[in-house]
Amino acid sequence: MTNSYPNYQLTNGWNALLPEREVQPALQGNQMADVVIVGAGFTGLACARRWQQLSPQARVVVIDASEIGEGNPGRNSGFLLEVALAEDANPHNMQRMLECNRLTEQAMQSIVADVKASGQSVDLVRAGTYRAAASEAGLKSLQNYKQFLEGAGLPYRELDQAQIQAELGTGFYQSGLYSPHCYLAQPASVIRAIHSQLPGSVEVYENTPATKISKAGSRWLVNTPEGELSCSKLVLANNSYTKDLGVARSRLSGVYTYAGLTPRLDSAVLDALGSNHNWGLLPAHRLGSTLRRTADGRLLVRSMHSYEKEDSPQKIRQGLQDRLWRRFPELCGQDFEHMWGGSVGITYNGAPVWGEQDNGLYVSSGCNGGGTVKGTLLGSALADLAHNDATEKQTAIPDIASLFGTPSWMPPEPLRKIGFHLSAALESWQGRQER
Numbered sequence: 001m002t003n004s005y006p007n008y009q010l011t012n013g014w015n016a017l018l019p020e021r022e023v024q025p026a027l028q029g030n031q032m033a034d035v036v037i038v039g040a041g042f043t044g045l046a047c048a049r050r051w052q053q054l055s056p057q058a059r060v061v062v063i064d065a066s067e068i069g070e071g072n073p074g075r076n077s078g079f080l081l082e083v084a085l086a087e088d089a090n091p092h093n094m095q096r097m098l099e100c101n102r103l104t105e106q107a108m109q110s111i112v113a114d115v116k117a118s119g120q121s122v123d124l125v126r127a128g129t130y131r132a133a134a135s136e137a138g139l140k141s142l143q144n145y146k147q148f149l150e151g152a153g154l155p156y157r158e159l160d161q162a163q164i165q166a167e168l169g170t171g172f173y174q175s176g177l178y179s180p181h182c183y184l185a186q187p188a189s190v191i192r193a194i195h196s197q198l199p200g201s202v203e204v205y206e207n208t209p210a211t212k213i214s215k216a217g218s219r220w221l222v223n224t225p226e227g228e229l230s231c232s233k234l235v236l237a238n239n240s241y242t243k244d245l246g247v248a249r250s251r252l253s254g255v256y257t258y259a260g261l262t263p264r265l266d267s268a269v270l271d272a273l274g275s276n277h278n279w280g281l282l283p284a285h286r287l288g289s290t291l292r293r294t295a296d297g298r299l300l301v302r303s304m305h306s307y308e309k310e311d312s313p314q315k316i317r318q319g320l321q322d323r324l325w326r327r328f329p330e331l332c333g334q335d336f337e338h339m340w341g342g343s344v345g346i347t348y349n350g351a352p353v354w355g356e357q358d359n360g361l362y363v364s365s366g367c368n369g370g371g372t373v374k375g376t377l378l379g380s381a382l383a384d385l386a387h388n389d390a391t392e393k394q395t396a397i398p399d400i401a402s403l404f405g406t407p408s409w410m411p412p413e414p415l416r417k418i419g420f421h422l423s424a425a426l427e428s429w430q431g432r433q434e435r
């Protein structure tokens, strides 16, 4: 049986690099609210912000199982894409893609505005992103992404192996694309900054997992370890754990992926690592590895997947070291200063679980590996949807189903687990040179 909330075995390295912050107390006792939002990630905080704009008098309560910066939204690799994700990029449906790109860019700008307004020192730079391939399978996906960039009129630069080596210091990849439409961030500091910009009237309770949700007449009840919330509207913005509260079980699964961050490397080592000092590289293949060199001289590698359960620290360390050392053989023996995992909500076809799922129950979950900017967009649109349902005054809402699709059905356990392992084994084999 899985938990209804994350309880990670390893602490988040990005958060460990930041100064301590004052944690908001956990929820105590029984309380009433107009809306309760489960999950203070990119999706949940965007929803809370928009909800408060639309209904300034409403009591908006956000609860999170973890602490701001330590939990899932601070555990990612820090790629904030301003355009559609590679998985969403469809060169054969350009009209739809252009609208996705426009909305994604708008959401990105709201993150940038929050970070600026926070006055906090946040590492967020529009550094662009590389995508690179080490095998035939990767080259094929790269070609598809190139067609999308061309069709959308987005600038890019092609790189051969020698150019990648000169800029990034690795000879691992055969070919790559550089596109400027991406910010690179210290994700724990970004989510802290966004949280700091919530209006004071939005209440956030940290270390407050929802352990159960249920319906009582026209209201929803949310149980937490030390209290209970009763609300007329309930929003689930808790990614893969939505299904563990009994919602969207037939469409959502949870997969863990892992990251390792080195200490600051010596300047002699850094000098040999190419001309670009702050870069990020996304894999061309779905099961490949993400790489970053941070502005403060560290390398990050994100790779490996496990189904519904975290791997052991020993297995994570070995797997991530192997990937780092194969890309930078001169760093063989270099260990990580921090290493951690995070959960990603996935659907079979990559579409989000989004919309009203029951009377008064709204969901935006299933980031499918790229929900920082997209989650910001979907969370805000969800507040618009719920508001439109409640009032005559209607706000124009993007047609999320047409733009991002609707999630397809997945078989129940144990068939689903078997299916995951079979397709992961096949894809891993096909993309074995990209690992």
Ligand SMILES: Cc1cc2nc3c(=O)[nH]c(=O)nc-3n(C[C@H](O)[C@H](O)[C@H](O)COP(=O)(O)OP(=O)(O)OC[C@H]3O[C@@H](n4cnc5c(N)ncnc54)[C@H](O)[C@@H]3O)c2cc1C
Pocket: 004, 005, 006, 038, 039, 040, 041, 042, 043, 044, 063, 064, 065, 066, 071, 072, 073, 074, 075, 076, 077, 078, 079, 080, 081, 208, 209, 210, 211, 237, 238, 239, 240, 241, 242, 245, 256, 257, 258, 259, 302, 341, 342, 343, 344, 365, 366, 367, 369, 370, 371, 372, 373, 375
């Ligand atoms: C190692 C790693 C690297 C990644 N790299 C990237 C990247 O570079 N770019 C990108 O866009 N995405 C990346 N992702 C995916 C990224 O995590 C998501 O895109 C993003 O966090 C989604 O935001 P969200 O708000 O929808 O969900 P989450 O960030 O998952 O937020 C959900 C929140 O709900 C809380 N929660 C869960 N269950 C409960 C409960 N029962 N009660 C109360 N609270 C609960 C969690 O603590 C969490 O704070 C990565 C993920 C991992 C693990």
